[in-house]
Amino acid sequence: MAGLRSRNISVSEASRPVLPRHAKLKFDETRQVWVILAPERVLAPDEIAVEVLQLCDGVCSVEAMIDQLAEKYSAERGAIATDVIAMLQDLADKGFLTEAREKTS
């Protein structure tokens, strides 16, 4: 649609995703569970999502994340890549991931 900028990124192996300012990943000590805090919402990500989200620091590329997870779980890289990208895209579509901003000027 002309003139409308989608806020949501398209995730590829080259992406360096990071949580936007309004989304905070936090361990809730009271309830002993990880949560994502967002405007008017608190979400409970599952264990795998938490592990991937913790790697989303805006520096680490998706490619590096996949390598790391494939090694850790001694899994076939192609399968991990498909799952990780699908999960990150899902999180991005919900507004919980953005692309690390390139330094301009």
Next chain:
Amino acid sequence: MSPTLTDANLAASDPRDGLAVLEQRGSTAETFGIPLAVLAELTHRCPLQCPYCSNPVELERGGSELTTEEWKNVLTELAQIGVLQIHFSGGEPTARKDLVELVQHASDVGLYSNLITSAVLLTREKLSALADAGLCHVQISFQGNEPVVADRVAGFKHAHQKKIEVARWTRELDLPLTVNAVMHRQNLFQLPDIIQMAVDLDADRLEVANVQYYGWALRNRAALMPTLEQIEDTSRIVEEAQARLKGTLAIDYVVPDYYALRPKKCMGGWGRQFFNISPAGKILPCHAAETITGLEFESVRSNHSIAWIWQNSEAFNRYRGTGWMPEPCRSCEFKEIDFGGCRCQAFALTGDAGNTDPACSLSPRHEQIFKQAESEAAANNNRFIYRNFAGGTLEAGGDHGA
């Protein structure tokens, strides 16, 4: 496949939803888990005079407000008992000179902070200082999409222009922005333009919030109540925009419950997942709860802890769960879906907070309320009673565009 994310704030009809997951973990208040989010009304002072203000008609004066130290202690206590998010609201929260200090303290104790503001008192420096203090999100209320309607509703000259300016600064400072548009009969015709305004301001989220009729809004109901035709148009416009702007602007829609068949699950159920702290430190089940006479609300200035008040105080327990319900709620299959609707509305419209909310079509009062809303909307008496500490001021006479 199990969902990656579970929404912790969704209606808890499904026992596996996120709220249930979080509530089961146990917390200081074992029976009723401590809410995830709390609304802190720092002050009732506000330069605007909106006729639908959600504050009680009996406003609290500046002199009774909690001090900076008292609010800091409250924030620390909230974080300790398991609250995750704090919404700084009012009145106008930026009327408090210590707001930056309070936001910083919220950050220091690990609370996610949201500023709910009219924006008219903010400077760029103040907003920047709030961002530096760790503010996570800004919500700015709008009364229209242009100054003529907006400034009249706000009862404040140049309010609209100022809000636009502050919304731009918000995005320049890379703070996420929610535009909160409070809708009623006299501005609903602007809704398509308001949606476009939110897009142009690069807002992340738009709340299309129809006025809820308590306190000041109830006094102004005749001037605010939309027609049924307007509501039908509104729903259509919102649905179209939600589809068209997916990925660009999230739109939340609050329907006016006078025209609903089922009442809203007000506050997620009384004393179930939300509380509010008044400027003087009273812990309330909702921001309108003080309109219900005969209930005593405990304060943070009492010798009770916040968790104790939440769990044990009489006011919270009076309408908790379903045990208090009369018919038609008691035998209703929806009783754990909507928890009987809104206690404040039941009180305001029937004189008894323990009655079924008349917004429900099963309430014996529903038909009468609906007819009354329709006839008020049709009468089109547009003069406002402005909100102020003097008990309200009738808008000066003249033409208010019938």
